[in-house]
Amino acid sequence: MITAAYRFLLRGGSASISVAAILAEAGLSTRAFYRHFASKDELLLAMFRADFETSLQQLRRRLAQTTSPVAALEAWVTHMIALAFDDKRRQRFNVMTCAEVQGAEGYAQERARVAQELGGILEQILTDGLHTGEFPTAEPGIDARALNAVTEMFLMERAWGATTLTAPEAERLTMSLARRALGYTGS
Numbered sequence: 001m002i003t004a005a006y007r008f009l010l011r012g013g014s015a016s017i018s019v020a021a022i023l024a025e026a027g028l029s030t031r032a033f034y035r036h037f038a039s040k041d042e043l044l045l046a047m048f049r050a051d052f053e054t055s056l057q058q059l060r061r062r063l064a065q066t067t068s069p070v071a072a073l074e075a076w077v078t079h080m081i082a083l084a085f086d087d088k089r090r091q092r093f094n095v096m097t098c099a100e101v102q103g104a105e106g107y108a109q110e111r112a113r114v115a116q117e118l119g120g121i122l123e124q125i126l127t128d129g130l131h132t133g134e135f136p137t138a139e140p141g142i143d144a145r146a147l148n149a150v151t152e153m154f155l156m157e158r159a160w161g162a163t164t165l166t167a168p169e170a171e172r173l174t175m176s177l178a179r180r181a182l183g184y185t186g187s
Helices: 002-011 019-026 028-037 040-064 069-085 087-098 107-132 139-158 167-182
Strands: none
Touching: 002 019, 002 040, 002 087, 002 139, 019 028, 028 139, 040 087, 040 107, 069 107, 069 139, 069 167, 087 139, 087 167, 107 139, 139 167
16 A cells, blocks of 8 residues: 555645545555555555655665765765655655645654654764764764755755756765865865
């Protein structure tokens, strides 16, 4: 059902998706739907959670391969920028931020949880860099929020078709800003 709802929303089938449309897409009965979900909103939140967990696992795998805070920051930036510039990821991002999903009861709380978790990962990277001396001027809490805002700006501009930047350009600009803000002097 999650896959069917995703396919329906990806096609932009309508401004609003109904349980009946999801069931028709999935070829399932009403009974099957309500065995798994109490409401359409619960299904949409399950979609959002599953998508976030997949992305988070990918990010953690990428970070596990890094050997320094600056490499971890670069991996974080690359991962976040890919949400906007990789076609498949951008489609998923657009579905997960469409009005229908955003209107689901509980979405704001889930979105806040996601932001807190991603921000926590970035804050830890910056804290590690502060301790190793790679980011000597870092203020991890506020800098993590600022860097997250920068990458989110690229996500939104790309979603709106308001940028001509490529992914490598967006990554380079973000890392250039981060290096200056964090006092990184390495190469």
